[in-house]
Amino acid sequence: MIHPYPSASGWVADFIIAVMIGVAIFAVEWRDLLGAVVGMAAVSLFASILFYFLQAPDVAMTEAAIGAALSGAVFIFALKRTVRYETEEEEKPGWWLRW
């Protein structure tokens, strides 16, 4: 039986998952929003590698093309039309989703 795709378990997958979580935390804590967006795209790319491990090449391709590339690009265009840095004040937690 041919196995055209790498196996889903093993230390490589665990390592990628760990890195992905680290990058995600980085992305949401970074003051520079451009960095945050790049981090988000990186999370998408890592997820796309994991999709590949989980035998989902279709999803991996779509995630890489749409989830990482295009959505990252659209984010960056939005940044260009707004501001790039989070302010000091915005660092403090807020509860704006209240009733």
Place this chain on the structure above:
Amino acid sequence: MISAYYFGSIALIMIGLYTVLVKKNLLKILVGLSIMETGVNLLLISIGYISGRSAPILSEGVGPNQAVDPIPQALVLTAIVIGVATTAMALSVAILLYKKYGTLNIEEIRRLRG
């Protein structure tokens, strides 16, 4: 004990949710939502995975009994596209908000709106 993939996707969902709850910068919140969506997609795909089987493309060497579950993959394809559609809409609303109020701080916007 749950698998590493489940752990990773739940972690992404939690990180995203935390961002949405706590952050005030709109673009940051949207980054959080995006990460949450990625986590949900990863969760769906991990649920469909079956150990030792290959991708559901039935070429030579892969019979119907040697493939993983194709349904979650089809669902995630849909979910990814829906996610990017929501993101694009949200970003254009964010641009609109910035044009009106000159800030992306959502509490500030709420205060300015009165």
Place this chain on the structure above:
Amino acid sequence: MVSVLKRAIAIAFILIIGYWIASALSHVPFGADKMLVGNYYLQHVENQTGAINAVTAIVVNYRGFDTLGEVTVLFIASTGVAALLWERKRKRTARTEGTIVLTTGTRLLFPFILLFGSYIFIHGHLTPGGGFPGGATIATGFLLMYLAFTTYRIPHRGFEVSEGLAGMGYVIVGLIGLAVGGYFLFDWIWQTWKIGTVGNLVSGGFIPVIYTLIAIKVGTELSGIVDNMLREGSS
């Protein structure tokens, strides 16, 4: 002090939710065979749809209704972005022309990106890929053009019309199915006419047709979103 408390509450909240999802997931074992309907698809996909890529067959044929909705969602997004960023006079505001490497590279690459995108969506029923990644790849080509040339614009009107026509084409294919086979989105090409052999390019019933329409639609819509994002009002 208050901010620490808020953060703590939020963290406690998400930990509860995370624990709760995890405890439910512990009853859904990872890597076990949990298929019911999925197995049916795998057993019958070649015979019933003529495609060897089961994911594609599900996306376009078995669960084609979802895909119709998905295409609609993207259509809504491009319409919504255009509606919200609409202004009477808008133009691009990029100031720096791309470097010589970027412009020459883009000129060279652009046709190949389009070709590659077409390859992806035409072979959707045989290899991984399909209309969505294919369309997105095509949109990436246009994105590159935008980045390289400050005054470049897609033919806006033509793109909008082809977007609408592709969407109508999808619904019309479905309605022909209703007229020919009695069901909306019925695969009349494969099930009534039996065109093509499994595994060849000409197979898979209406999957290549629909994926072509989807790719046109996705490509034009995503390029339209990029276009709308990059043009600003004069103010």
Place this chain on the structure above:
Amino acid sequence: MNGQYAALLIAIPLISAFFVPLIKKAGRKAILSYVIAVTVAQIAVAAWVFKRVYTTGKPIIVMAGGWKPPVGINLYIGYFAALFVLIVAIASFLMAVFNLRAMKTEPLDKYAMLFLLLMLGATGMIATGDIFNLFVFMEITSITAYALVAYNKTGEAAEASMKYMILGGIGSSFFLIGIALIYGATGTLNMAQLAQFAGLVNSTVVQAALALLIFGLAVEAELFPLNAWAPDAYQASPHPITAMFAAFVVKAGLYAMVRVLFLFQASSGWSGIMKLLVIMATLTVVFGEFSALRQRDVKRMVAYSSISQIGLAAFGFALVGKAGASTGVASLAVSAAVFHMVNHAIVKLLLFLAVGYVAIALGGTKLEHFKGLGRRMPVTAFSITIAAFAVVGIPMFNVFWSKVKLLIAGVEAGYTWSVFLILGASVVEAVYYFRLVHTMWFSGEDVNEKISESVPIMAMMLALVAVIIYIGLYPNTVWHVVQKAGSDLLNVGSYVKHVPLINVGVRP
């Protein structure tokens, strides 16, 4: 004609929306008239479906692609769906006519597409028989709604849309997690098959999944902790869209929630989830009414009132948990809740139409604008008065019957505390509606210039008033229809029986 042609309910709005870019240059009037024509076609199909379902007594199962469920996606158009699809079509038609007067903001071609797709999304949510397809239609509805809320492009509109979008984004992610859990536990997405498996699934999984699904749908159904977006969105969106939200978008969300919940009747821990729903619904009613009391803006006030009325309908559905699905109380409660949904659709359509018309004619919806309205725009003021009387629950008007039946069901099911809270909230409601009526007829002696009212809008308002009074006087005709619709919702056994499931083997 073959029942499969009910797929036209989806196909017509979709193909018409895709056609709009081609007539972009035709001008405002042409585009808006085109929308009216499409809604008329939709009404024709919906009426045909309604007649067929209610005469044959069997639901129409549309099988997309010709695949039998659970292999393919099916639409289930039973008594309930047939009724509400018709309501969606009629409400869209009325608002399409209102568009001619109300919509001047460019770009109208985009507006026309979004309008049609909002109708499509709600129709799909009500008709679908597949849980992931429900998610897709929910996204169609909500993304259209995000765009339409922000359509006026004011700061308030953008803020409301953003709030809705973020809550909706969390909600849809949670809904998808719920689907993932259910799929992992059962291996199927078809609603009828899920109902068959409900009793066999591990209870931890079902409870977590149901809670996530409720959380996801409560954003659309505007239940208490998750409806923070609703008043802002109602206030900021274009007037026809506000009416459509109140008339059917929120109903589609509530229906989807109730349908998903009722499918899992057989699972253990179901009544706990329903208890949660009772609490959410009661709080929705109470908070909605008390917030409405504080408002000085009439459109916002009506929006809060609309939210609390939806809470009342949700309360009716939630009563089933304690009574047990097969009891008489349950069927009374569910039928009354459906009746309330129908009544609320009619009344709120009228109210938002009239209030929107006032806003267009007088330039705002502050309480001051309504001073002396009785002399300035008598027909509009009369319609608002009738609608206010109806909402408050005065006998002779339609809402009275559904409210009374809901409260009786509440007492019989043993939720006396909720009934008392709701009664108290109703008194509050009466206070602010009578304040509005008083402002319209007995204040503002100084403003006297009369404003000529547009004939089509007067005709629509008077038609809706006539329906309100007709149902108020002869509730039984509609009651028979909604009883059937209610039993369609409640009786999962017959739901499963009507869906022609094929055997796809067993799980390993």
